[in-house]
Amino acid sequence: MPTTHVYRHPEGKGLGRHHADAEGRERFDAEAAASRGLTTEEIEIIAAEHDRHAKLDLAHGTEIEFDYVHPDTGLYHVTWTDFFGTSRMTSIDPEVFAEMFEEHPDYAGPCPTHSSVQEHDYHRGTFGRPDHRPELRTVSVPADVAASLASAGEVHADHGLLGAVHDPALPTPDVTGQVARHGIPVPEGTDA
């Protein structure tokens, strides 16, 4: 299974636990259960069930494969393997995905969720940030290459970024990284 992303939670919570907490769902409390008159054996059984259930959650650090965008709901569908080794398919809200799923460092395929670099960075929350602008500048390409890509329908010239004409005073930019990763073909000889 090719890994595309990794689930990262700022507090190390599972995806289900995160949403349950956000909704204010109470966690199992053995002391409270005892005060309600449950026996030790009953509490142990319930605690074991809660523990098993927690292991079914999509845990922090889980590697996933992005499958597709559901045609009706717009939810992202991903495949992953849970604690017990069971292959799972789960739908994820796109905003939650953008917030909590990082692209795997070894993944070199096209961006599965966005059709352009700008859209990708926008959803990652990095679009237009000062520390990201230099990276955006690196996608400027020589005029002949830009024309070639534009004619192939791969450049969004109206954005003024991918279609930028290369300034000959600047070194030839590296267009193999971010651009190639988003599915835009890189003509031979343009990678620095």
Place this chain on the structure above:
Amino acid sequence: MALSAGQLMEKGEINGLKAATGVADTTFTATLALLTAAPTATDIAMSSETEYAATGYARQAYGPTTPTAASPSVASNTSTITFGPFTASVTGTITWAMLCDSTAGGTSLPYAAFLLGTARTPLTGDSLQCAASAFTLTLT
């Protein structure tokens, strides 16, 4: 020829329904969907079904076993099937499961429905686990 869920239901066999077509002869991607309402005899596509719709839900691979050599032959889900975790819009009670032929889309064909022994109403953060061999198809 594969039968629709409605046609299978009309046959009125195990658990309300059972497959009257050989699983071994099928070539589709067998997936299991969860429903919050009973299928009807006129259902010819998954768009006719009331499929569970919480965020986190997705149809899961059914992964059938090789049908037994006995008569009647029996096939079932090979492994544990787990849905979720359900993270938003977690409403509704799951009462049925449906074997269908793709992971998504209303045009998927329903093949066999299973009435759950116990209806389930998940809460936010829950996963729903089904045991291996829980969904059995009897081939006659």
